[in-house]
Amino acid sequence: MLQIINSLKGDKVIWAFIALLALFSFMPVFSASSNLAYMRHGSGNALTYLLKHAVHIFIGFFIIYQVHKIPYHYFRGISMVSLPIVWILLVYTLVKGTVVEGANASRWIQIPFIGISFQTSTLAAIVLYVYVARYLSKSREIIPNFKQSFIELWIPVFITIALIFPANFSTAALIFAMVTMLAFIGKYPLKYIGIILGVGLISGLFFILIVKAFPDAFPNRVDTWISRIDNFTSDKPGEDDYQIEKAKIAIATGGIYGLGPGKSIQKNFLPQSSSDFIFAIIVEEYGILGALTILGLYLLLLFRFIIAAHKANSLFGKLVVVGLGFPIIFQALINMAVAVELLPVTGQTLPLISSGGSSVWMTCIAIGIILSVTKKEEEIAQELDEKQKRDEALKRLIDKQLQDDEDSEIISENEDCSITDNPMKAILKKQ
Template identity: 70%
Template sequence: MKELISKLKGDKGIWSFVALLALFSFMPVFSASSNLAYMNHGTGNTISFLFTHLAHIFMGFIIIYAVHKVPYHYFRGISKFALPIVWILLAFTLIKGTVIAGANASRWIKVPFIGITFQTSTFAFVVLMVFVARYLSKKNDVPMTFKSSLWELWAPVFVTLMLILPANFSTTALIFAMVVMLAFVGKYPLKYIGFVIGTGVVFLMFFILVAKSFPDSRFFSRVGTWTNRIENFTTDKPDEDIYQIEQAKIAIASGGVYGLGPGKSVQKNLLPQSSSDFIFAIIVEEYGLIGGLLVLGLYLLLFFRFIVAAHKTNSLFGKLLVVGLGFPMIFQALINMAVAVELLPVTGQTLPLISSGGSSIWMTCVSLGIIIGVTKKDEEIAEELKNKERRADALQKLIDKQLEEEDAFNEDYALANDYSIEDKAANPMNAVLNK
């Protein structure tokens, strides 16, 4: 185990907090999967869901390890060529997407010959953030104009968002907000950022108006769900989302300070998506306020490590990668928790590294692998500088030693030459030797 840990490069704090979140996830997922186990006349056995989650987490750590070994600047070029592939996958998802785990939106595609499902929007998010970081770091040394960035930056961003929007508004809004945040961090002109935000809002309003004009279209089927969720959040209108929120609040209230105990949740049998979207409510019910604060604290500590990593990174591209890929994980976690306590309307965002799911965990691990790869490169640079300093110190000590030996030799030589004839004559031994 020590040998394995020694091979892990990069920020050890990030490794530690990610491992703690992943380890903690097993008990809540094992407990909260009971409603899925009873679906479609199931037996209620959650062991299979536990092993599935274990496989997803194990594969996720393999992904982190593999990705963090790749020099992070390689992703600069990969994102440019991966973006058109993302568009194809998103378009295919809109047309042929499937529904899984009781979700009410077609956001997944089945991978041929393997049989696993894959949420394409999570892959699109990672690629798009790397693409934006690439552009901002490339243009940092030259003045940016809106005309030049319109086609190189914002056109690809809006194409990606338009392909995600019809099936997943919350993910679209999160990605757009994170792109804007990254543009601000990358010193994109504020006046252009304001114009981009305004354009995004206008386009969203236009999309909703068109959807209202064609309510029977499959392409606009999710718009009614969005508006209902906002109305339900602001009113007491009975609806499925209100039912979920009410059950989540009952679970949180039942947990109290110390919780009911692992596996003793009652609301897990009544709360839809209890192992994914509303798993935080089950955590608080079983582990209490202390467990909920512990989870929140781990995410905040991970956020702190992301800030430290971004501050230490010398490369602008590396800084933008850490911000663009790391910060959204924390914001997604906060959104998930806020939904559970009814601070936000239902969004469908999962709790990173804790909620059950395959592609969401794996794409989170890809992001973590890239971030750790950035910190690994910084450690390698720092270690190289230390080695250079050690070599310089050793060389200086050798030079100083040689100089000292040379000075000692010169002193002895000078003393030998200064031993004059008069001194030799005055030596009593010379008289003896002369006889």
């Protein structure tokens, strides 16, 4: 075990926090999956869902290990090649998406021969963040022309978001917010950012008007967004109100210390108890203390991401850590805010804790890239340390040689003096 741990490169604290979140996830997932085990003529065995989650986590850590070994500067080129591929996948998902547990048909695709549902927007987000980081790091030395930057940076961003927006508003909004934040951190001119925000807002409103005018033109979830916002801002009963009410009952029941692991009652009534609303089950079983512990782990992970970004010796590395790390934390905060009704229902999962295959794996890819950045900084620090040790050893060797030379000169001078003082020694030396 120690050998495996020692083989891990990169920031060990990030490794530790990720492992803690993954290990904690087993109990809530096992408990919350019991209702799924009895739904739709299930076998009633929740252990199946626990084993499935364990396989997802194991594959996820394997992904992290493999990705973190890749030098992070390789992802510059990978993002450029992957972006058109992602667009093709998003178009296919929008047109040929599949229904997952009754959800909208335009958010997932089924991977052939494997039977795994895959949400392409999560992969698109990772590729886009790296692409934006590449562009901003490349153009840092030169103040970008708005027209040129709009073509090279913002058109790919808007194409990606436009392909996600009709089926997944919350993910599209999160991606746009993160890209804007990256542009701000990358010193993109503020006046240009203001123009982009205006363009994004107008484009979103225009899309909604088009959908309202031609509701059957293409797949979309505009009515779902509007109903969720209406339910959130009004007292009208709706489907989301049922989920929120059950989540609030679970949170109120948990109190400070919770009912105990596996003793949740509301897991039998919440439709998404093991994914979207797993935080409510955590509070019910582990209380406010358990909820604060989870929140604390995410905030500490955010703090570690900030440290990793600060230590990165290149702008690209800094932006990659921020662009891939911050969305993980913001997604977690959004999931918690939905559970306590601070935000309308969005469908965002709790990273590394909620059940699910592709969502866990995409998070693991992002973490692997972040660890690749920290690994590079470790290697640089190790090289500097070794160079310093070599320099110190060389200095000691030179000092020793100089000291030996001085000692030999002193001995030689003493010998000459002793010969001069004793004439007999001088005569014998000549002979």
